[in-house]
Amino acid sequence: MRSLFFLVTLGSSCALAEFYQTLETDLQFELRGYTQDAAQDQQKDFQASMALSPEWYIEWGGGDNSLTATAFGRVDSADDERSHADFRELHWQGVRGPWEVRFGISRVFWGRTELLHLVDTINQDDALENIDGEDKLGQPMLRLNYVAENGGSTRLFILPYFRERQFAGEEGRLRPPVVVDDSNPLYESGAGQQHVDWALRYQGWLGGLDYGVAWFSGTQRDPKFIAGDIVINPGSTALAPPAAGVIQLAAMNSNLLTPASGELLSLRPFYGQMDQFSIDAQYTGGSWLWKLEALWRDEFNRRGAATSPEIRSRERYTAATAGLEYSFYGVFDSASDIGVLVEYLWDERGLNRGSGFQDDVFIGARWAANDAWDSALLAGAVFDLEVESQFYSIEYSRRLSGSSKLSLEARVFHNIAPADSNFFAVRFDDYLQLEYNWYF
Amino acid sequence: MNLLLVKRATVATLFVLAAPLSVAQYDTMSAPEKGLAIAQEADRRDEGWQDSSATMAMVLRNRQGQESSREMRSKSLEVSDDGDKGLIIxxxxxxxxxxxxxxxxxxTGDDDQWLYLPALKRVKRIASSNKSGPFMGSEFAYEDISSQEVEKYTYTYLRDEKLNxxxxxxxxRDPVDEDSGYSRQVVWLDKAEYRxxxxxxFDxxxxxxxxxxxxxxxxYLDKHWRAARLEMINHQTLKSTTLSFQDYSFADGLNERDFNQSGLARMR
Incomplete structure (x- = not known):
């Protein structure tokens, strides 16, 4: 793929006339302290890390051709797995009238809602960065975009290589009690990581309505878990597959011993296939924003189901999130704005088969000072209406100078029910984070 | 936010009177008619710029004199049958x-606005009813730098006066929109060029x-007058903002395709 990449770029640079280029770097220092004792002895209570992200951009032909390269790397004091690097962007883009072609590694965003990016499918989560689903790994792609006169845009994606999710290591927090061994995942497709996924999306707008419809066919971005390494107990004659419920339990409870098979030392990711249709929309009227994301998914998990009784060979389901945002401008006789957000999250699979946002409400408030420092605060709470688990989050940021910024983040898991398995695993991982960004 | 303040130092596009008004024609008009006619004439005189680009620098000063700066680039597209389209990077x-x-x-009505957030590669439609909010923390409100369409105000001629x-x-001019932060604005235009x-x-x-x-x-182009520097002073907070424009360029052949969400995500 690399050689083809260079051919394309060389071919177009013959017509090169006038260059415009930029090189920008974001250096970030992060301190994170966990306020509760860890569930596992190996897990650290404090981590300091540093991330560097340089971006080089060059265009010629008045923007008809461009190259973008964005690298990202982090070094973490506590967790070796969180020390990681990635190309967020490494692509050529050409624009010819209504056509836009992008070839290489890139990031795209689909969606409207604030808490959960339900329909944002193309890029794998960079789960090591944050739990908010907003950091993504670069995805190799060929993207064709046709933009109609009315601004409506039809986008075809060919995705020739799959990015595996990475997980925190033994010493890291925000992970299941049994570590995930991401070095050897199981794929539904015989092509494994080389399975060619594709997607088609149309997005447009009409008056106050912005909307998108999308089809995706390919490898599921969210892995399911099957048993990884197992230590056979003395006396056990064969390596039997773990009994039903074991994986589920392993995700919540360490030192799991099942007399028949042994002790589960690690989890192995399984990536099934899926077809997915999704819609997303936002209606903007006055100070109101109405938001909706919904998907219909058909999963194919035959090989996973053969390994774990908890995985269904074929599963069809619907999930949705919808909500609103209302803004009050110039509150308290100041320049400040306050936005109030409410979103409802639903997943047909129920409590512990999917995202965990199966019957949840998110209530949040956004405060923007509109001052010279761009001070802003976002506070929110998620309530699981079924089992009453709660999640709280506060984010504050302000600019320090023209080239630096300070951010604070606090996340709290409260009263997490064992049945809320995604969150039960991380129930002791409340944290406070201080982040300093320097741009040069 | 077409930066029209600048782009056309007054008022915007409209179907216009076929011939320029002579000052004598104003004599028979009532004060509201004359105010409107002056606004329309200023608008008519700036028609035909097609598209424009400029770089912008802002210096914000608080009452202690501390400064912070902003740099932006703007592109605008003239639209004859509606308000103009604008991009700010x-x-x-x-x-x-x-x-x-x-x-x-x-x-008439609210503008449509989309914000591109590069960290998320996300284009977000934003509520544009916040007209009176500060732009980039400056003393310019969104409505001050948005396209100054003739229809956005009702007018009254007050007097003739020498200025500089x-x-x-x-x-x-009185804002039609109830979301405006102003009760009224008093505007000085020179008689020779309607700048x-x-x-x-007034709040x-x-x-x-x-x-x-x-x-x-x-x-520019022997027709369009643009100020290179704007000074805004807030008398209540004693904060001020200087907005300067450089590298003006007109009629570069920008078109509708540069002013949509795909183009927005491409802007560098």
């Missing part, structure tokens, strides 16, 4: 670098809130 401060704002302004040695019309030289802004409590002055006018 933010370069400084660095934490918002790459952020871009697309505005489809309308002669120039014979000026002084007119009052705006000063605007006084909803009728107190004098801000004064904007225009400096260093230059003519």
């Amino acid at each position: 933010f370069d400084e401060p660095r934490d918002v670098r790459g952020t871009a704002l697309l505005t489809f302004s309308h002669k 040695g120039l014979d000026c019309f002084v007119i009052e 705006v030289h000063k605007v006084e802004y 909803r409590k009728q107190s004098h809130l801000k004064t904007l002055t225009f400096h260093d006018y230059k003519q």
Whole structure:
């Protein structure tokens, strides 16, 4: 793929006339302290890390051709797995009238809602960065975009290589009690990581309505878990597959011993296939924003189901999130704005088969000072209406100078029910984070 | 937010009177008719710029004199049957670098606005009813830098007056939109070229809130006058903002395709 990449770029640079280029770097220092004792002895209570992200951009032909390269790397004091690097962007883009072609590694965003990016499918989560689903790994792609006169845009994606999710290591927090061994995942497709996924999306707008419809066919971005390494107990004659419920339990409870098979030392990711249709929309009227994301998914998990009784060979389901945002401008006789957000999250699979946002409400408030420092605060709470688990989050940021910024983040898991398995695993991982960004 | 203040130092596109008004024609008009006619004439004189681009620098000063700066680039597209289209790309401060704002302004009703957030590669439609909010923390409100369409105000001619040695019309314009932060604005335009030289802004409590002055006018394409520097002073907070424009360029062949969400995400 690399050689083809260079051919394309060389071919177009013959017509090169006038260059415009930029090189920008974001250096970030992060301190994170966990306020509760860890569930596992190996897990650290404090981590300091540093991330560097340089971006080089060059265009010629008045923007008809461009190259973008964005690298990202982090070094973490506590967790070796969180020390990681990635190309967020490494692509050529050409624009010819209504056509836009992008070839290489890139990031795209689909969606409207604030808490959960339900329909944002193309890029794998960079789960090591944050739990908010907003950091993504670069995805190799060929993207064709046709933009109609009315601004409506039809986008075809060919995705020739799959990015595996990475997980925190033994010493890291925000992970299941049994570590995930991401070095050897199981794929539904015989092509494994080389399975060619594709997607088609149309997005447009009409008056106050912005909307998108999308089809995706390919490898599921969210892995399911099957048993990884197992230590056979003395006396056990064969390596039997773990009994039903074991994986589920392993995700919540360490030192799991099942007399028949042994002790589960690690989890192995399984990536099934899926077809997915999704819609997303936002209606903007006055100070109101109405938001909706919904998907219909058909999963194919035959090989996973053969390994774990908890995985269904074929599963069809619907999930949705919808909500609103209302803004009050110039509150308290100041320049400040306050936005109030409410979103409802639903997943047909129920409590512990999917995202965990199966019957949840998110209530949040956004405060923007509109001052010279761009001070802003976002506070929110998620309530699981079924089992009453709660999640709280506060984010504050302000600019320090023209080239630096300070951010604070606090996340709290409260009263997490064992049945809320995604969150039960991380129930002791409340944290406070201080982040300093320097741009040069 | 077409930066029209600048782009056309007054008022915007409209179906216009076929011939320029002679000053004599104003004599028979009532004060509201004359105010409107002056606004329409200023608008008519700036028609035909097609598209324009410029770089913008802002210096914000608080009452202690501490400064912070902003750098942006703007592109605008003239739309004859509705409000204009505008793009602003933010370069400084660095934490918002790459952020871009697309505005489809309308002669009546709220503008349509989309914000591109480069960190998430996300284009977000934003509520544009927040007209009175500060732009980039400055003393310019969104409505001050948005496209100054004729229909956005009702007018009254107040008087003739000399300003900096120039014979000026002084007119009052009252925002039609209830979301505007102003009860009224008093505008000084010179009689020779219909360029705006000063605007006084009065808040909803009728107190004098801000004064904007225009400096260093230059003519482009033998027709379109643009001020190189704007000074906004807030009399209530004693904060001020200087907005300067450089590298003006007109009729570069920008078209509708540069002003949509795909184009917004491409802006660098």
